[in-house]
């Protein structure tokens with residue numbers, strides 16, 4: 090029945106007609122994720138874990154217009170109502186990935202998967218298989234893309250010549266990203282396409298020349314990126330759709346996109362209008378077309394009442410990745426003592442750009458891996474807080490005032506991987522949010538000791554437990570790591586690889602297990618903590634009246650799983666905004 094028919098039937102007066110029409114108009118303008126009827130749907134499960142301290146365990150909840158309207162524990166109550174659906178399974182609040190890359194994950198799903206390739210021959214085989222399945226890939230307009238190679242398996246950096254070795258691949262246009270996406274490996278055709286006068290040195294980057302040309306790291310990747318024919322809006326939309334489907338499959342209802350250009354964010358905003366295609370909440374960080382700059386002319390901000398998509402944060406990058414010795418360290422690398430990595434932006438410029446974005450009301454989120462990068466990030470964020478809250482600092486004294494100020498600004502350090510103990514204390518005191526990927530620890534454990542040496546590893550690296558009071562936001566950095574949050578939870582709880590179940594030495598012991606989290610803490614890291622980091626505390630990551638109706642159904646209560654079973658756990662159903670977006674096929 091239309092709003093107008095309702096009004097006529099009930100003979101309401103004109104002011105109410107206006108209100109009803111205004112509401113109807115608004116619903117039409119801002120489609121909600123749930124069915125836009127206003128009659129409640131009520132679901133009763135065998136158990137509901139709520140993350141609500143007032144009622145931690147429940148059985149039933151009602152949903153109207155995409156939000157929970159009631160949560161209660163007696164499954165009998167309300168049973169006389171026909172609209173109650175008694176359902177199988179155990180519910181947890183919808184899971185969020187606190188740091189991922191949506192579009193890149195979609196591109197990954199449509200590209201060559203190189204994760205785990207042990208040899209150059211395996212890489213060639215996977216590319217050849219991909220080309221067989223994707224006719225036309227490798228032309229000048231349609232480069233082959235791939236991600237996941239790791240030179241530590243090959244014993245040396247790969248080269249363009251390694252690709253040319255395969256007759257069927259000779260002459261293809263190709264660009265394959267390293268596992269950490271901080272380097273890319275290109276084919277001879279792409280090398281030939283680059284300007285002949287490549288710079289000898291690229292600040293904040295490297296053109297790898299030994300044992301031959303082919304790999305470009307960090308800022309030097311831009312040389313290649315500028316030539317790569319980028320996918321248009323239609324292809325991007327397809328990538329986003331594929332990514333969302335896959336993310337729903339592993340129990341994700343939302344994600345923080347750790348850096349997208351204004352153009353991509355504007356596309357997201359348009360796509361978010363579609364009920365059928367946009368099945369995941371996205372809290373995205375703006376990345377200026379020119380990295381680490383202040384770009385107010387191109388800056389975008391988005392907010393929606395339905396919380397499907399929001400942009401109010403800026404992503405900056407202090408350094409590169411550990412795997413390619415790109416992270417900026419206070420002391421040289423143990424296995425490359427001639428270098429301590431490189432900053433992508435110097436300390437004063439980082440502080441300056443952070444303050445400018447903070448002054449415009451943006452949450453400032455800085456990528457920092459090495460202990461020098463983390464120190465600079467803490468310095469920059471502290472300076473930005475002092476700038477934002479001068480009156481409070483005056484009144485209350487420095488640290489206390491800054492912590493209160495930070496509770497409103499919620500500045501974050503993305504990765505927060507290697508942090509000097511002194512700076513760990515500053516992070517606690519200021520309340521800066523560390524955004525951590527537990528599977529990075531278990532992927533890096535095979536070479537972290539080589540890079541860092543024993544002392545730095547033991548005191549500064551891959552903290553989780555000791556960062557707890559600072560509310561770590563957990564994530565995966567997909568497509569760098571697989572997006573399954575239960576694998577992240579496993580890595581956090583067991584400190585072993587979710588792929589193998591093994592520790593650093595291939596044995597059964599967790600890696601620095603004193604830094605493990607409990608299951609409750611890890612689950613919070615994928616629910617309540619990312620909600621807080623996205624200014625959605627009380628609305629997301631929790632099942633209670635007024636929260637967004639997002640939930641995940643498991644076969645058993647989550648705490649009843651054996652730790653080893655977490656790494657292969659598959660979810661039964663995923664619901665976003667009161668709408669079921671994934672059902673596991675019957676086996």
Ligand SMILES: *[C@@H]1O[C@H](CO)[C@@H](O)[C@H](O)[C@H]1NC(C)=O
Nearest residue numbers: 433434435436437438439441
């Ligand atoms: C830091 O970088 C900025 C911008 O690139 C530059 O203008 C400035 O001179 C640099 N400062 C130092 C101390 O190197």
Ligand SMILES: [Zn+2]
Nearest residue numbers: 188189347566
């Ligand atoms: Zn990332």
